[in-house]
Each structure stands twice: as structure tokens, then as C-alpha cells.
Amino acid sequence: MTGPSRPAHHRSGRRHTEAAEFLRLRRRLRLALGALILVIAIGVLGFTLIGGEAYSLVDAIYMTVITLTTVGFGEIIDMSNNPAGRVFTALLVLGGMGIVAYTVLMVAAFVIEGQLHNVFTRRRMLKTIADMLDHYIVCGDTAASWYVAEELIRTRRRAVILAPTETALSEAQHRLGEFAGLTGDPSDDDVLLSAGIERAAGLVFCMDNDKDNVLGVLTARRLAPSARIIAATEQPETEGKLRTVGADAVVSPSRIGGLRMASELVRPTVVTFLDRMLREERGALRIEEVTVPEEANVADRTLESLRADAAGALLLAVRHPESDEFEFKPPSETPLKPGMTLVVMADPEGHDRLKHGFRRATGTYFRVERG
Secondary structure (H helix, E strand, O other): OOOOOOOHHHHHHHHHHHHHHHHHHHHHHHHHHHHHHHHHHHHHHHHHHHHHHHOOHHHHHHHHHHHHHOOOOOOOOOOOOOHHHHHHHHHHHHHHHHHHHHHHHHHHHHHHHHHHHHHHHHHHHHHHHHOOOOOEEEEOOOHHHHHHHHHHHHOOOOEEEEEOOHHHHHHHHHHHOOOEEEEOOOOOHHHHHHOOHHHOOEEEEOOOOHHHHHHHHHHHHHHOOOOEEEEEOOOOOHHHHHHHOOOOEEEOHHHHHHHHHHHHHHOHHHHHHHHHHHHOOOOOOEEEEEEOOOOOOOOOOEHHHHOHHHHOOEEEEEEOOOOOOEEEOOOOOOEOOOOOEEEEEEOHHHHHHHHHHHHHHHOOOOEEEEO
């Protein structure tokens, strides 16, 4: 896959700087609001003591507000024969006006900065997505969608998360860290185009109801006829509809969960092995598939020429194009054929080494489908 034209660490550093500035502004706003509340409390307390029992708490609050804002209304609490009260009022004006002005400036700056921050963040995100090629788009704000995105990020796939609300996107950022994300309706043409659907390798729809998934798949298939589209469903009767409108595969999280629990009962060691493989942070060992392209020059080439073992990849099976059958543990002399799919177990580094070995052996590039 091709990457963005600019180094990733430059964009990351700029994002961190802008985020830090925004956080500092928010801290200053909190400090200003705290100081304003303190000044108001001092003013109310002072005018309550100055006025005595003849004046109410509301009168003290009113005096504090007109003093700090200097609006020029008449005094409710009589200061004509109260030098101490006049001194207190003068000090409150001198100290409070500055705090009020600073607070107003901080509020205005926070609003403007927040809006600009959101605008520039979205523009920068759109540019990042525009540089992506063969990426994956994850649509939804369900637990399943977060697991899908987490797996893609962990195994170094380029991914765009498309969440319906800012709250959902913030939740994803809290859980997953930094990633490319947008908000919007996944069934909207403009939203999907902003996510780069015309260049995407695949999409996943994990919305919280099947109707949204059906509409999203229908829209995505029209915009990206060749992309691989996966959809989630909780209703068995919806599977046929999803396939009809263009889903390549339909997954039921409830069914998968039930099968997982049954496996825990009858084959716990296998489940533990797969769990450790999938949850490993460093190696990220996965079962991958590599499809030999139809135009590949593989005449007189065999599996041995790929040197999968030396690359750190374990060849598990091949799927022959003419029969669509799997051959497990194929012999090394098995000839390579256009359209053949190799199923291997490897970490990202081993997969890359196998890829380079394939290039040396055949003199061609190939399409990679990762599972």
C-alpha cells in the first residue's frame, strides 16, 4: 500500500502541538471562571456584611453584579455614610473588572479556538484520508465496530472509522488512540466519498440496527463495485437482504459468540491458543491470505521458490482456482498458478518478507487479502 506523501511523525507532532495548545486554553478558562466565582462570592459576602439585616441576599448579589459590570445602575445598599463600604466597592471594581474582562476574553478565545480546532482537525483528517489507498472503512459505533477497528490498527492496516456522532468518535479515540476518523451517516454518498470509498479495499458495517446496515451496504456497493463489504446482523432473516444489496459476507455477532462459548466447552486449549495469537501486542501473529494475480508470471514456479519458512511464515493451505478446494499442507513442489490463494500464518514482518520473496521468485507484485 502506498502511504501519505508527508512523513507521519510530522503530522503527528503538529496534531499533538495543536491539541496541547487547546488543552492549555481550556485550563486557563477554568482558572478564569474560578477566579470570577471567587470575586463574586467575595462581593456578595462583603455587601451582605455592609448592608446588614436591612438588605437581602438578592440585594447583595445585585450590588455585586452592577459593580463588576460597571453598568451604572443606582445603588440599592446606601454607601453615602459608609466609608468602609465605599473602599470595599472601589477595591472590588479595581480587582473584579480585570477578572471579568479576562474571563470574557478566555470564553471568546475558547469558543473561537474550539471552532477553529474542529475545522482544522477535520480538514487535516480529510487530507490524510485523501492520501490513503487500499484502506478499510469501519462504519458504526457498536462494540463490534471498535473491535474491528482495533484489529485493523493493531495489524498495521490503514483504516478510517466512520462514526455517526462526535460522542461516538471521542469514545473510539479514548479506546483506540490516534486514528483517521470522521462523523456522519454511513449511508450518505458525500460522507462515504469523504472517507475515500472509491480507493478503499473494503468496508465493514456494524451499525446498531439492521436497517442502517442494509442501507449503508446498498450505498457503498453502488459507489465501490469492487470493494469487499462485510456487514453485521442480529436477525437471521436480514442476511439475505444484506447479500442481495451487495454484502460479500454477513456476520452475526450473537452466532459467533455462541460458537465461541461452545468451543470453550469442548476445545478450550485451541481457544486459548487462538486468543493468545490474536491478543499478542508485539508479534501480532495472524492467519493471512495471499492471492496470486491472474497476470502473474508464475510459469515453472513452485511453492518452494517462495521460501515461506525462511521468511518466517508457515504455509497452512492453498486454494486452487480451478476447483475452489483447499489443499492443506501442500507439498513444496506444488506449482504456483494465477488465481491461487495461499493461506499462511505470519506476523506483519514475516508477511512482508514472504511478499518480497514472492516478488523475487515471480518478478511481479501481488494482491494481499489479510484475515
